[in-house]
Amino acid sequence: MLAKALEWLGLSSQAHGHDHGHGHHGGHGTSDDEHHGHTHGVIDPTIATTERGIWAIKWSFVILAITAAMQLAVVAISGSVALLADTIHNIADATTAIPLWVAFVLARRKPTQRFTYGLGRVEDLAGITIVLIILLSAIVAGYEAVNRIIHPQPIGFVGIVALAGLIGFAGNEIVAVFRIRVGRQINSAALIADGYHARVDGLTSLAVVLGAIGVWLGYPLADPIIGLVITVAILGIVWQSAAAVLTRMLDGVEPSVITEIRHAAEHVPGIRQVHDVRARWIGHKLHAEIAIGVDEAATVAEASRVGNAFMAQLSSHLPALAAANIRFGTDGASATGEHRLGHQHGHAPEPFRAKGELAEGVLEIVDTPQGERFRFSTIRHSEGLRAAVAIRRPGDQIELLSLSPAIGDHHRLESNIAPAEPHEFDAELRLRADGREEKLSFRMVEPHDHAH
Helix, strand or coil: CHHHHHHHCCCCCCCCCCCCCCCCCCCCCCCCCCCCCCCCCCCCHHHHCCHHHHHHHHHHHHHHHHHHHHHHHHHHHHCCHHHHHHHHHHHHHHCCHHHHHHHHHHHCCCCCCCCCCCCCCHHHHHHHHHHHHHHHHHHHHHHHHHHHHHCCCCCCCHHHHHHHHHHHHHHHHHHHHHHHHHHHHCCCHHHHHHHHHHHHHHHHHHHHHHHHHHHHCCCCCHHHHHHHHHHHHHHHHHHHHHHHHHHHHCCCCCHHHHHHHHHHHCCCCCEEEEEEEEEEEECCEEEEEEEEEECCCCCHHHHHHHHHHHHHHHHHHCCCEEEEEEEEEECCCCCCCCEECCCCCCCCCCCEEEECCCEEEEEEEEEECCEEEEEEEEEEECCCCEEEEEEEECCCEEEEEEEEEECCEEEEEEECCCCCCCCCEEEEEEEEECCEEEEEEEEECCCCCCCC
8 A cells, every 4th residue: 555655656666667768858867767846937858848748838737727716716715724825836836837938939039139049048037936926925825824823713615625625636636647647658757757746736735625624623723724834835845946946047057967968978989088068058948068079180070070970969868958069179188177988998999889679879898997898878778678798709609798787877888897808809789678689790890009
């Protein structure tokens, strides 16, 4: 029973067992379990970059707005403080869609000579306005609750108040099921997380029912006490949402965005270092500036090809990316925040670009703190992918190295031991997932100047 309850609330591993999309989602490039809190006034880019996600947010707004309107009518005739607080809570949930609407009305306007980046920042202004409105509403609800505790007053239509609480629960549950279902369809961990948050919010509406039962049993203070508890929950939402909105207004980004940009660089042969990474949100679009190091002997055309390949990887890893300014340096360049890529250790064979039905990515030999390892960095792969490298050695001997998922990055698999020397051989990349197997043959050849 407890396990099913935790799964229903999204607090168990089973609840998220099918929520992992294996594409990269802008702004949250670590694990999909790094869920996002209730940040009213901020639209997650993984939702806003798909029409289906936008559609889900719009209909969530409609459902919660109808729920709040019905509750507000009952507040007017009953005077229930608990129901007033819950109504404000549901209005706060519904207003999440407003910045999205503002962004699509204004932020789509073309840049001008005055507003060279467009009007994406309007979304941030809308977000902070929403946070202030919710804060003011919470203060009103809190004042009414405290005043009702000091000066108790009877509430009317107790049965209707309880029914309104059930309506609030039903509205949130409909939105929860809707968001979770659509989130799974579009592989959006953010939308799935919002669905489970809506489900938890529905429990506050059930608290209104408890308050009404308390009043019916002869405890009139039950209603304002429940109202005060819900007000505290709303203030918690205000605090978290204000932090998220202000972070974006001050050009702050999630650390996982920077991690994902560096990860994208690891997929591009020719990038030797990542010297500097900067990024910021303008509305729900990401803008980045990246300084990379390339071989000092590279021609302009070769550097251009590296830059184009890097841009393609960035677009794949970060769907919310609107623009990236890529600057070039050389191997010897030094800068604060230099990040030397593991796959460029100077003596490694050329990477194998694998493309099969079960996975697509780059297989390479990299230097790690533990020594040389095989690494398979996937652009896409099937659920539950298992991989191994089978190397054909002289005398019909097979050297088999299993590749295990890297901690915190399900798009990278590495061997636990080093491949034996020499690094010149015929081999197979063996893939297995969903009961299917696939073998991709390749050959690795060491550079001519590599001496053991």
